[in-house]
Amino acid sequence: MSTPSTDISSRFKIGAVARLAGVSVHTIRKWEERYGAVAPERTQGGGRVYSREDMERLVLIKKLADAGHSLRDLAVMPHEALVAAWRKVPGADIPAIDEREPVRVAVLGSVVAATLMRFSEHLDELALIGCAPELSALEVALNGQPLDLLLFETSMLSTHTDAQVRAAIELLGCDYAVVLYNFASQRDVAKLQSPWVSTLKLPADAGTIERAIAGLMRRPGHRPDEREDRGAPDVRPPRIAPETLARFASSAPAIECECPTHLADLVTALRAFEEYSAQCSHRSAEDAALHDFLWRCAAQSRALFEDAVEHVADAEGLDLG
Numbered sequence: 001m002s003t004p005s006t007d008i009s010s011r012f013k014i015g016a017v018a019r020l021a022g023v024s025v026h027t028i029r030k031w032e033e034r035y036g037a038v039a040p041e042r043t044q045g046g047g048r049v050y051s052r053e054d055m056e057r058l059v060l061i062k063k064l065a066d067a068g069h070s071l072r073d074l075a076v077m078p079h080e081a082l083v084a085a086w087r088k089v090p091g092a093d094i095p096a097i098d099e100r101e102p103v104r105v106a107v108l109g110s111v112v113a114a115t116l117m118r119f120s121e122h123l124d125e126l127a128l129i130g131c132a133p134e135l136s137a138l139e140v141a142l143n144g145q146p147l148d149l150l151l152f153e154t155s156m157l158s159t160h161t162d163a164q165v166r167a168a169i170e171l172l173g174c175d176y177a178v179v180l181y182n183f184a185s186q187r188d189v190a191k192l193q194s195p196w197v198s199t200l201k202l203p204a205d206a207g208t209i210e211r212a213i214a215g216l217m218r219r220p221g222h223r224p225d226e227r228e229d230r231g232a233p234d235v236r237p238p239r240i241a242p243e244t245l246a247r248f249a250s251s252a253p254a255i256e257c258e259c260p261t262h263l264a265d266l267v268t269a270l271r272a273f274e275e276y277s278a279q280c281s282h283r284s285a286e287d288a289a290l291h292d293f294l295w296r297c298a299a300q301s302r303a304l305f306e307d308a309v310e311h312v313a314d315a316e317g318l319d320l321g
Contacts, residue, residue: 012050021058035075060086107131108138109153112180119206126210135168147174157184162191178212195293236303244320251318263309270302
């Protein structure tokens with residue numbers, strides 16, 4: 001067993017290593033136990049902790065094994081020999097190691113905090129930096145630490161929950177929140193959801209919570225004080241005229257289906273919703289941000305289906321000019 005490292009920033013959990021190496025956790029354990037590929041440290045709870053060199057070794061071993069090298073031979077090669085062997089593979093670059101920082105999470109509540117702490121060694125994307133049952137106590141516990149996301153736990157959503165979540169986000173200075181609840185009406189759930197706030201029904205295990213956080217932070221949204229222009233580069237303006245769509249829909253394809261009609265209907269409907277959400281009245285900054293998010297989703301979807309129209313037109317020899 002290797003000597004424990006004092007550099008916490010260079011240590012990785014097995015889930016992160018498996019994700020970056022492109023193999024399963026079970027495979028990594030087998031490589032360790034059967035071939036001695038790496039010798040990770042152990043936490044007090046028995047969990048594996050890998051150094052940066054362990055991580056790089058496993059990434060290289062996976063790539064070289066995919067290139068035809070013997071796994072048994074690779075496992076006993078020094079790190080420098082692995083690097084040299086990979087350099088000989090045509091077109092190979094030394095693989096970069098993703099060192100994204102974990103999401104810094106705090107919990108306003110008790111049940112969710114206990115769940116995350118119980119499985120903390122298996123949560124590779126999260127760093128739980130504070131928890132408390134009351135907002136004022138959580139602010140004290142964080143003591144000014146930067147926070148990415150708040151887990152807001154409540155037994156029941158009400159008409160006041162939206163304001164409470166926004167107040168907590170403002171006080172703690174975080175960008176996102178996941179509201180976890182036991183009971184709620186559909187109206188109250190819909191009122192809470194926005195590009196930076198999502199909801200999750202309890203009970204939920206640690207893996208489900210982690211996935212909800214990852215899904216929220218990948219959304220193409222923005223904070224209410226960071227409004228984006230409608231000319232954003234990820235939104236393409238319409239490029240197929242309505243009369244062209246009508247002509248495309250009435251075409252007689254060689255294949256026996258109604259794809260042109262369905263595609264034209266989808267593009268027309270998405271364009272209509274795109275225009276509607278862009279012009280919808282806004283009651284607040286949060287409401288404006290939500291409609292901007294809906295507009296962006298409709299515009300991006302419309303652009304994708306315009307691509308589909310052009311692809312079918314090319315396949316059928318139709319002129320969209």
